[in-house]
Amino acid sequence: MHNCLVTVCCLAYNHEKYIRSTLEGFIRQKTTFRFKVIVHDDASTDNTRNIIKEYAEKYPDIFETILQDENRYQKGIDVEDEYIFPKVEGKYVAACEGDDYWTDENKLQLQVEYMEKHPDCTLCVHNTEKIFENGDRMKKNINVCRRERDYSFEDLALAEPGSYFHFSSFMWRYDKMKIKNPAFEMEGIGDYPMALYLASVGYIHYIPRVMSRYRMNSVGSWSCSMNSDHSKKIAQHRNIIKGFRLIDKETDNRYSPVIKKAIAREEAKIMAMEKNYSALLKSPRRFAALCRTLTHKAVRGVCDKVQAVRCR
Template sequence: MKVSVYCLVYNHEKYLRDALNGFVNQDVNFEFEVFVHDDASTDNSVQIIKEYEKKYPHIIKPIYQKENKYSKGIKIFDKYIYPKMQGEYIAVCEGDDYWCDIHKLQKQVDFLDSHKNYIACVHNTKLIDLYKNGIEIIKYDNDAERDITFENALEGVKGSYHISSLMYRYEYGRKTPKFFDMINVGDYPMGIYLTMSGKVRYLNEVMSVYRYGTDGSWTSRTGISTLNEKINEKKQLINFYEEIKIYTNEENCRKLDVQILDQKIDILTIKGDFKKIKTAPYKDVFNGKSKKMKLKIFIKCVFHNSYMKYHNRRSK
């Protein structure tokens, strides 16, 4: 078994066939398996998975839950999926995303097989924004084939890659650091962890599609936060970055310190405290932002009461 793939599904009936077709249509010269984990969907996702399980039993290996595990805080990958995997490499695609290149797995395996000094390989992705009805290719500052840096990973999807493009060596899924448990979005810690652990290669080819804002996705389940909830999210990220500093070098710690100050500036913006933003240690990070972003922060602070009323009304 060369590659083990995992696919997390929750009420993805409208999109799931695209994901499953992306798996079974892969043109490869090796064996691969796909663990499709349904987290007690209430739509027809289970019926669709069973259909593909019956048709492609050598590829589709389902895991059905009778009660939702995500809502109980259970680490689904660690408990239910990783112990079953047999592949040399692990690839990922959630049930509302899909692969659009039938050679995706082959290209990434070929790269990792011939570059033993790399621990992971990613690629470019098409973004479908369901909130804006827009379709675009995710653009990066440097779109050439290159290595993903720790700093890229800190920027998330916009700076590095989307999870649907990821393939990494099996051993890096075994035991992850404590900071993995400190925020709810698993792909962000993974991106940071991999760039801390070894070399990650970016291929400038569009081989997957990321649907943003789908029913059942993390973004739709969390909804629009109140301002107090946003402050708590920022504090959680600060603690997350502080924990990462325990595991990494001095240079990366300096980059994490910038991220921490950035989160603190966001908190001050929510509180309308522009005066403090213009003092040390925040002013250098603020001055490094674009003119558009600085103006946005200024307006939110100056018209703080109006901003609070508008945001809290949206969150209800």
């Protein structure tokens, strides 16, 4: 598989219930260029591996597989840096994990056309529809914006992580990120620091068209694990804070004002989750940062709890 313009990366693990939809989304793409799909199965214990082999045998010009005999993630190995990125070909990289899928046959074509015309764009994304684990429609999208627009590092840092676009919508320039920058890493989180990095070396372009579906709380997913463990959520916020401090240093404090606000937001979330409302009450800066990212109903709930502390 040579002379590919785009390489698509797909991580799979125990996705037997979903992986066919993912692979079908790849083979339905209509493009004027060649692309290949690298599917990495991390030693699934269900039928995922056999389904991947079935598609690879049927479409050898599209699929390249990496089938592990033992789980690499559990050994602490960065699968993308170690196994996938060395096999990437072409100018652009796209991604879709094995429990999500693409819904638009022109997805790759539209993103490539934009990036070919705009060399300063380092990441092109689009809107994504959320669906339930069983595939039922939620009639809710990741982004409510209905117009094309660009996003900067500042936009991402000040927004709730994951509020603008989903990983299944990513297409980035391979020469800008052949390997991950360790300063832009947040333990347990991949797409958010990656988007921050790409925004720091260029800009992100958003296409409002829904071209993928994100399966909420699928079996074994990161989001399902987070939602079932309160301590993991708190640890995630601490990792985001740690990551932002590293980014601030790496970028020579170029984004310090917005990074300070982002850190204040994450600190406020931890205070609220730990029900430390008295500390939140004593820090108007953190409380204001939290309110900027919460819904009106959520803000009202936190305000009621803070008011209860004030009245004691």
